[in-house]
Amino acid sequence: MILARLLAAALVFGMAGQAVAAPRAVAPILARADAVDDQSYARPREARVTHVDLDLAVDFASKTVGGTAALDVQAAPGAKEIVLDALNLDIAKVTDGAGKPLAWALGATDPEKGAPLTVQLGGAKRVVVAYRSRPDARALQWLAPELTAGKRKPFLFSQGQAINNRSWIPTQDSPGIRQTWTARIVVPEDLMAVMSADKLTPKGEAAGAGKRAFRFRMDHPVPPYLIALGVGDIAFRALGPRTGVYTEPAMMDRAAYELADTEKMVTTAEQLYGPYRWGRYDVLVLPPAFPYGGMENATLTFLTPTFITGDRANVGLVAHELAHSWSGNLVTNATWKDIWLNEGFTSYVENRIMEALYGRDRAVMEADLTWDGMQASIRELGGPTAEGTKLYGSPDAQMDYFKGETFLRTIETIVGRERFDAYLRGYFDRHAFQPQTTAAFLEDIRAKLIRGDAALEAKLKLDEWAYQPGLPDNAVHLRSALLEAVDQKVAAFVAGTPAGQLGARDWTTQEWQRFLNNLPRKLTNAQLADLDSAFKLSASTNGYVRTAWLELAIANRYEPALPFLEAFLGSVGRGLFLRPLYQGLMRQGDWGRPLARRYFDASRAGYHPTVASSVERIVIGT
Structure with a gap:
């Protein structure tokens, strides 16, 4: 990539061919060739808002x-x-x-x-x-x-x-x-x-x-x-001196209970990565049609109500959106090809916040699930040589999160947490309120962390992580003892242990996800009925658990779950839950495809336009 350090003297050519000098206040990063955004018609080096x-x-x-x-x-x-x-x-x-x-x-x-x-x-x-x-x-x-x-x-x-x-x-x-x-x-x-x-x-x-x-x-x-x-x-309730929740009055009590630790999260994040620079941190809990888990809108995170499960098990979502106040809002991807600089960094910071607040076991469990999700994404994208598994420019959003987080965790493990924390805090300070590209980040980490250490450069494999498909062989996988215990329960259930004897009633969301996702995709109706009878999974109020269960039910054409599937698809708008369920139905051919079309026709009015169009592409193929 060509660095345009002589910005004041730079000439930029307009579409009509005329040469004009770049405006003085344009962010230096925007003068780089790798910062040209092909998703916008703007020509900011000529005239910018x-x-x-x-x-x-x-x-x-x-x-x-x-x-x-x-x-x-x-x-x-x-x-x-x-x-x-x-x-x-x-x-x-x-x-x-x-x-x-x-x-x-x-x-x-x-x-x-x-x-x-x-x-x-x-x-x-x-x-x-x-x-x-x-x-x-x-x-x-x-x-x-x-x-x-x-x-x-x-x-x-x-x-x-x-x-x-x-x-x-x-x-x-x-x-x-x-x-x-x-x-x-x-x-x-x-x-x-x-x-x-x-x-x-x-x-x-x-x-x-x-x-x-x-x-x-x-x-x-x-x-x-x-x-x-x-x-x-919309009503408002304070959560702390600089935090609060906006939501409909009918949802306020449940939302405020779930968000009780929000002020602590802000303080914890500041201790890790420097001051919170946006004044207040409030959240808006939206109706169920909101298409994402959360959106990190500065000063006011938008949140799906599906994170509210009454046990605060899913507040990692809040930690994630708060973490964007540093990675994403403070230092922003210059183009959408660099989106992993937002999401990968944020997923890593989220995990660090969760560890500081809730302990190492919780953080390792969530990191282990990230590894599971990354491996699943790699398989779905066509294997480790597939172009979609790259960080820079990948069309697959999951890799931005999963592979990006794993990349930063690998750096932390190799250089040491104290040294990496100092680098990240300096990184956020140096580039505050500025855009960033993948190449410029690599230049920064080489200048400020590696400092010419050839041995360290070789260990980190930065370019391989950023630009090559698959996972480098130095990738760090944190393994959770709690989830390994769940794996034993999977084996026991498959071997014939009744569901009621698994000791699963007090499992967290993360343990349930591991259990349901690791079960064989082909089970008998008797096994599925046993699970549903013991744990009422079809009617679960936990969207993460219910989605994982319904994916399994669809894979086995388990018809007793269909009324609950239809109700779920008609009551939530979160793409993370909807897309895999519609995809699962479409994979079931003549059995599932008519159901997918019927459910979509009945529910699409409650979906955000972006989610409706993505589901339509799954169901209709347009």
């Missing part, structure tokens, strides 16, 4: 968000236009900050990437776009009251990662183009708006008949996918 002011009204009747986005632009000398990302936005007009019309054009639309919105600057340093989203905006999910916990009022939430926010915000939607922002959001007066920023009007302010407005401000530059919105019947 530095700040966004949103003034939007939420209309539940039309399922649209409309108003203005005012963009502060930093253009290089000689740059005549700025290119934004837009996905199915209805643009009314574009002006400068004084209201003077600016010429603009939308290019050809790609169904995934959207269209380039090119604005002729005419010297303007501020561009104001008047627009409205469409009802099918990919980032937005509009929920009818019956799809919420309270069943009384509608709900709206956004999910921006990876390139969805361009469907409701016309900006340069690329993770490396960090932007500060403000927002004024007008909503029905009986609803609350929350966003991933400082809340300037916690109770809102009058905004006309039947409306109120909420104002927000984010002073730190963030990747635009972290601009997030939630609107609904």
Whole structure:
């Protein structure tokens, strides 16, 4: 990769062939060839967005968000236009900050990437776009009251990662183009708006008949996918001096109980990797349709309610999203090919937080499950030589998490925890509020940790980890004695021990996952009935356990589980749970395929657009 260290003198060529000097404040990393984002139309070295002011009204009747986005632009000398990302936005007009019309054009639309919105600057340093989203905006999910916990009022939430926010915000939607922002959001007066920023009007302010407005401000530059919105019947409860939970009143008690350790998690993370730099850390527990486990929106993590199981067994999800406050939000992947720099780092930090709070046994158990998941992903991707098993540029999200975490754990084991912790803390400090590429990370670790030690370089095998498929032979596998004991129970059950004699009633989520995932895929109906009778797995309120059980039931065409499968698919929207169940049904041919289509047709209205489209590809093949 070519380093562009002489940034001030660098020349960048526009699409029309003209040479323009790079803007002064562009992050140095963006001048690198490996930082060019092929998922965005933006040309940030010519003209880039530095700040966004949103003034939007939420209309539940039309399922649209409309108003203005005012963009502060930093253009290089000689740059005549700025290119934004837009996905199915209805643009009314574009002006400068004084209201003077600016010429603009939308290019050809790609169904995934959207269209380039090119604005002729005419010297303007501020561009104001008047627009409205469409009802099918990919980032937005509009929920009818019956799809919420309270069943009384509608709900709206956004999910921006990876390139969805361009469907409701016309900006340069690329993770490396960090932007500060403000927002004024007008909503029905009986609803609350929350966003991933400082809340300037916690109770809102009058905004006309039947409306109120909420104002927000984010002073730190963030990747635009972290601009997030939630609107609904939302209440708040403090969890600690700088932590709290937002959710529907009907869910508040259960959510607050599960999140009791959130303040401790923030303190623990700071002790490991330096100060939390975002002010407050709150969470928004969403309706079940939320498509992910969590989303690390700065200052306000969005969480699925499926982590709530009454025993705090799944709070590793909270630790993961908090860890993103360092890896992802503070230091961000410059392109989506580098996403492992977010997710692999975060999974490693999550495990360290869990160890510090809950002990070594818990952390090793979760790390061992990570190894299981990685091996399963490698098999599904076609084996250790498959391109999808690479870190850099892998199309498989699981490898970003599993292989990335294992890579960092391997470094820790080789160099020692104290030395690696010192490096990571310095890494987050050196690159705070900046994007990062895989190649630049490798340069950093070589300069700051390896320091020319050829023997250490050979032991670490950095390039093999980052760029080659499969696992290097130095990969560290932490083995859990607790899970090895579960493996013995698997063997005992297969050999004929009745389920009720396994001693499994007090198992954690992680132990149940190991047990169910390691059982043979072919069991008798009698064995399945024994398990279900002993532990009520079909009706489990633990989504992780229920999914693992239903995968096994589908593999064996165990029809007594089908009513519970149908109910589960219709009550959750988390892709992690849905995709393997639909895939399992489709693998069952004439038995499973009609079921998959029927369940999907009945449930898709409750799925986020991104999950609905991914499940549709599984079920329909489009």
